[in-house]
Amino acid sequence: MRVLGVDPGLTRCGVGVVEGVAGRPLTMVGVGVVRTPADADLGHRLVAVEQGIEQWLDEHRPEYVAVERVFSQHNVRTVMGTAQASAVAILCASRRGIPVALHTPSEVKAAVTGSGRADKAQVGAMVTRLLRLAAPPKPADAADALALAICHIWRAPAQNRLQQAVALHASRAPRTPPVPKGRTT
Amino acid sequence: MRVLGVDPGLTRCGVGVVEGVAGRPLTMVGVGVVRTPADADLGHRLVAVEQGIEQWLDEHRPEYVAVERVFSQHNVRTVMGTAQASAVAILCASRRGIPVALHTPSEVKAAVTGSGRADKAQVGAMVTRLLRLAAPPKPADAADALALAICHIWRAPAQNRLQQAVALHASRAPRTPPVPKGRTT
Numbered sequence: 621m622r623v624l625g626v627d628p629g630l631t632r633c634g635v636g637v638v639e640g641v642a643g644r645p646l647t648m649v650g651v652g653v654v655r656t657p658a659d660a661d662l663g664h665r666l667v668a669v670e671q672g673i674e675q676w677l678d679e680h681r682p683e684y685v686a687v688e689r690v691f692s693q694h695n696v697r698t699v700m701g702t703a704q705a706s707a708v709a710i711l712c713a714s715r716r717g718i719p720v721a722l723h724t725p726s727e728v729k730a731a732v733t734g735s736g737r738a739d740k741a742q743v744g745a746m747v748t749r750l751l752r753l754a755a756p757p758k759p760a761d762a763a764d765a766l767a768l769a770i771c772h773i774w775r776a777p778a779q780n781r782l783q784q785a786v787a788l789h790a791s792r793a794p795r796t797p798p799v800p801k802g803r804t805t
Numbered sequence: 806m807r808v809l810g811v812d813p814g815l816t817r818c819g820v821g822v823v824e825g826v827a828g829r830p831l832t833m834v835g836v837g838v839v840r841t842p843a844d845a846d847l848g849h850r851l852v853a854v855e856q857g858i859e860q861w862l863d864e865h866r867p868e869y870v871a872v873e874r875v876f877s878q879h880n881v882r883t884v885m886g887t888a889q890a891s892a893v894a895i896l897c898a899s900r901r902g903i904p905v906a907l908h909t910p911s912e913v914k915a916a917v918t919g920s921g922r923a924d925k926a927q928v929g930a931m932v933t934r935l936l937r938l939a940a941p942p943k944p945a946d947a948a949d950a951l952a953l954a955i956c957h958i959w960r961a962p963a964q965n966r967l968q969q970a971v972a973l974h975a976s977r978a979p980r981t982p983p984v985p986k987g988r989t990t
Contacts, residue, residue: 662907663899666892670900690885700875700888707851707889708896714848715855722847 621776622649624682624713625768626673627761628690628706629698630665631658633672634761637680638751638769646770648751650680651762662704669705673712685713686772688764689722723771728764731771743767806961807834809867809898810953811858812946813875813891814883815850816843818857819946822865823936823954831955833936835865836947847889854890858897870898871957873949874907908956913949916956928952 621641627634633654640646654672656665677685687710690703713720726736732746744756744763750770757763806826812819818839825831839857841850862870872895875888898905911921917931929941929948935955942948 661905663895663905666896667899670896703885703888704892704895707892710848710889711851711855711893711896714852720846720848 621684621773622680622682623684623686623769623772624676624680625765625770625772626685626687626706626709627764627768628688628702628709629761630656630662630669630701630705632759632761633669633705633709634759634763634765635673635676636757636762636766636769637676637682638766638773640773642774642776646751646773648753648766650676651757651766652676653759653762666704666708669708670712673709677712677716677718682718684772684776685709685718685720686768687713687720687722688728688768689724691724721772721775723768723775727775728767728771731774732767740764806869806958807865807867808869808871808954808957809861809865810950810955810957811870811872811891811894812949812953813873813887813894814946815841815847815854815886815890817944817946818854818890818894819944819948819950820858820861821942821947821951821954822861822867823951823958825958827959827961831936831958833938833951835861836942836951837861838944838947851889851893854893855897858894862897862901862903867903869957869961870894870903870905871953872898872905872907873913873953874909876909906957906960908953908960912960913952913956916959917952925949 622637622639625636625638635654636651637649638646639649654669656668660668687706690699690706710720729738729743730736732750733742740760744760747753747763747766747770748756751766757766807822807824810821810823820839821836822834823831824834839854841853872891875884875891895905914923914928915921917935918927925945929945932938932948932951932955933941936951942951
């Protein structure tokens, strides 16, 4: 499976594409950062994020998009911009019918380092090792986007089994409303 | 001037179009609510908000879009959805080159009632009076969207004078970077 990971942000939006399946070595297909100027108005920044994400979707045709789940508790100053950039990424994928999964920062850290409280350096080091790169991707937002894609590939089998079980249950009990397609987690 | 006001939300996104200029009676052109099902996944809800806003822009061709400025301090539970819906509205307008203005809830309340701490009923009553409606628009999100549009029409003259002054200053001091077009306030 090919997954585009998105670490949302208005100033730097990390993007990384990883291909592979759980249990086999993974391959980095691409990594980068969509940047927008801090002195531009919000509307122009959101349009720039949209154009950047669209380019990545056009170029790499991912089957899934994994976006960091934003919490309102953290980083009160920047959380609004992060939420707005994540909305644009989720919108771009959903418009194309690409399933979107949201993973929390702790889920991502735990997936790649074994600890939900790992620091940036540890995440960067593990991404470098898991994708067999020569050096950690920079900036950290780019490494985080790759970590999100890896997390999604590794968590997907369990999630798919869960979705199949729910779908099976729904098909046996006709009065239960059907599970919406591409439901985010 | 014709202004589309947007009271952003995922479950109910209020939209209202008002036409007029400061100092003259205003006219309501349209009012409504873009709704998305609470049990749908976030991606599908954002796509539905985008489609709804696009329809309002197509049908009413506003010259300005006024969106409520979202604060991360309030309503921690719903603030992420509100921020994400507002991002979609701002994106839709900016993609078309329509200038977007953000107004805080207190600015809107102060504009239409004289008090930044007015309640929903007071805002609804003043919107009804100012637009010469038979009854207050329902739900409150629809009335709030009209109040945003009214607020923008009344604040616009002062903002235009300010922008002209800044532009004049920039043109006299060539080293100052130019003011981006359509800057949000």
